[in-house]
Amino acid sequence: MNNLITKKTIIIGGGISGLVSAYSAIQSGSTVILYEKSNQLGGLIGTKYSENGLVEQAANGFLNSSSIEKLTKDLNLKLLKPESSSKKRRFFRNNKLHSLPISIFALLRGIFGFCFINSEPNLDENMQEWSQRIFGKDFTEFIIEPAIGGIYSTELELMYVPSVFSKFKFYNGKSLLRNLLFHFKNKKKEIKPNLRGLVSFQNGMQELIKGLHTYILNNSKSKIHLNSKISNLNHFLESNKNNEIRICTSLFETIELIKEWELAKEIFPKYDICSFSYQTICTITQFGMNTIFPYKAFGILFPRNQNLFVKGVLANHCIFKGRVKNLPYSETWIYSGDWLNDATETSVKEIFVKERNFLLSKLNKLRNNDPNRKIFLHDIHIKIWKNAFPIYNKNLYNFNNFLDEIEFICEQKGNPIRFYGNYRNGIGIRSLIENAMISR
Ligand SMILES: Cc1cc2nc3c(=O)[nH]c(=O)nc-3n(C[C@H](O)[C@H](O)[C@H](O)COP(=O)(O)OP(=O)(O)OC[C@H]3O[C@@H](n4cnc5c(N)ncnc54)[C@H](O)[C@@H]3O)c2cc1C
Incomplete structure (x- = not known):
């Protein structure tokens, strides 16, 4: 029954x-x-x-x-x-785009830490301290923070490693490499998807x-x-x-x-x-006759201290087919941070326009008097999400x-x-x- x-x-x-x-x-x-x-x-x-x-x-x-x-x-x-040509992800540093925004020494330091340094987070260590201990300062500032910030939109010093990697077990004394090998060895075999x-x-x-x-x-x-x-x-x-x-x-x-x-x-x-603390996030999507991307790419990540508010820009016209009609380019700009709590659409737009003009001239060498520079202002969509993430x-x-x-x-x-x-x-x-x- x-x-x-x-x-x-x-x-x-x-x-x-x-x-x-x-x-x-x-x-x-x-x-x-x-x-x-x-x-x-x-x-x-x-x-x-x-x-x-x-x-x-x-x-x-x-x-x-x-x-x-x-x-x-x-x-x-x-x-x-996504389109196969949209794979490139770039970092912005010192007014230029880089696939690797650090020196070879900083890279070697990062690899060393990844292979040999104990990766178990200390009880009171924030994510920035953890990352600097393992990967070194430059690797953290110019690779880890923009990459993690691109997902969590938060500064590393506010985050706690076990909270971010809640499903991952860190074993005492083991490096990140050994932990990862152990993790994948013990993970249940998953059927591979057709599209990766x-x-x-x-x-x-x-x-x-x-x-x-x-x-x-x-x-x-x-x-x-x-x-x-x-x-x-x-x-x-x-x-x-x-x-x-x-x-x-x-x-x-x-x-x-x-x-x-x-x-x-x-x-x-x-x-x-x-x-509890929360993160406010803003996305600005715009369509236009020009783009800050000098070549086909997925997007750009922005480390701190580059004198810009923007955290990341996506090249919508490159990523998925059919995302643009009438105008050839579309970008989505992502902003986050406490300053957004009091921001209005108008104030964010002002910052966006200023930063975009700056990047247009730095990355694409578009002259100030180029007629295509202003056209993008026609179609802009702003969305502010208050308390979107913890x-x-x-x-x-x-x-x-x-x-x-x-x-x-x-x-x-x-x-x-x-x-x-x-x-x-x-x-x-x-x-x-x-x-x-x-x-x-
Ligand atoms: C700008 C931005 C970009 C992102 N980009 C990506 C990305 O590219 N890829 C990715 O994987 N993730 C991305 N994310 C993350 C992802 O979109 C979110 O984590 C996800 O959509 C959250 O879904 P959710 O259902 O858990 O919560 P929510 O989407 O917040 O849904 C909660 C729902 O509950 C309802 N609700 C709340 N309280 C009550 C109540 N008391 N009674 C009845 N209903 C209630 C709300 O109205 C809402 O509809 C992004 C997030 C943001 C903000």
């Missing part, structure tokens, strides 16, 4: 974590009820279609894996791979959101409630007893949600957690331990509650999808 009763999974949050959670719950035979506070699904992910091409509001692609290929096959979606590396969709990331939306709606008993903000977790849990609850909101929203929850209030004091620091690490304990207690009580999102086990969409697909 019991087998005839369908399990119910209640999901809070309709971003990629919530939608993939819903997909995986339906796959395992559950009925899903999803609550999304805004009037649309996707959360941080969203694609706008301008007359000149496609504008991604946040993510423009993600790393592929065999489980993602299975997901997209179930959703009838076709993955798009970065992927997206012909019509942008919105295709994935639409595909998941349709999949959930096609399951006749499952429901999506838009404009439905869940505020009081005590009441919500009381009225959803015996169902599995999956909380798939950002860290900022998760804290809002659980701060009055009785169980959380009981356990929280045990953990050494101070206040800072991956020690607080976040402790907070995740706290959530693990909550999940364990709820499981024991027979009322499973699970937390998913970019503050749990990785920031990228691939990690989010894979975590949401595994029933923990």
Whole structure:
């Protein structure tokens, strides 16, 4: 008789974590009820279609894996791979582009540290101290920080290594090389995906959101409630007893949600957690007749101290086919930092225009009076995401331990509650999808 009763999974949050959670719950035979506070699904992910091409509001692609290929096959979606000519990633230093922005000595120092220095993070070591100890100062400043900053948009000194590499085990005394070899030797053999590396969709990331939306709606008993903000977790849990609850909101929203929850209030004091810090991120996508890229490339990363605010620029016209119409070039500029908290679209645009003019002349030698210089100003799309990411620091690490304990207690009580999102086990969409697909 019991087998005839369908399990119910209640999901809070309709971003990629919530939608993939819903997909995986339906796959395992559950009925899903999803609550999304805004009037649309996707959360941080969203694609706008301008007359000149496609504008991604946040993510423009993600790393592929065999489980993602299975997901997209179930959703009838076709993955798009980047153009092969878009591989080049460059670093900007001293007004020039470099594939290797450091001296040969700094490179040798980095290789030495990678092969021989104990990589286990010390308890009070921030990521900058850890990286400088292992790779040396220059390697850290000009390679590690811009590369990590390109993903986490945060300065290394604010980050904590176990929080960033939460799935990676560092063994005492072992170098990073030996840890990596050990990690890959013991990792479960994964089926290789057909397409390796970065992927997206012909019509942008919105295709994935639409595909998941349709999949959930096609399951006749499952429901999506838009404009439905869940505020009081005590009441919500009381009225959803015996169902599995999956909380798939950002860290900022998760804290809002659980701060009055009785169980959380009981356990929280045990953990050494101070206040949380968040990162504001801004993307500016523009279309135009010129580009700062002197050749076909993926993008440029900017180390600190180059007198620029920008953290990275993507060459959209090179990465995925069909991203531009009418005008030949499109770039996405990424800004982050505390200064953005008080910034307006107008103030960010001023900085962008100034920095872009500077880079046009430095990298592409476009003269000030070149008629093509002004044309790019016609089509600019600015999006500021407040509190988009947490800072991956020690607080976040402790907070995740706290959530693990909550999940364990709820499981024991027979009322499973699970937390998913970019503050749990990785920031990228691939990690989010894979975590949401595994029933923990
Ligand atoms: C500028 C930028 C660029 C990025 N680029 C990439 C990239 O190229 N590749 C990559 O892999 N990743 C990228 N990322 C990261 C990735 O996009 C995010 O980590 C991911 O989209 C987060 O998804 P999520 O579902 O966990 O959270 P969110 O997208 O934040 O979704 C949470 C959802 O929950 C809803 N919600 C919140 N509170 C409640 C409540 N109380 N009740 C009901 N609903 C609620 C929200 O409205 C939202 O829809 C980028 C992120 C940014 C900001």
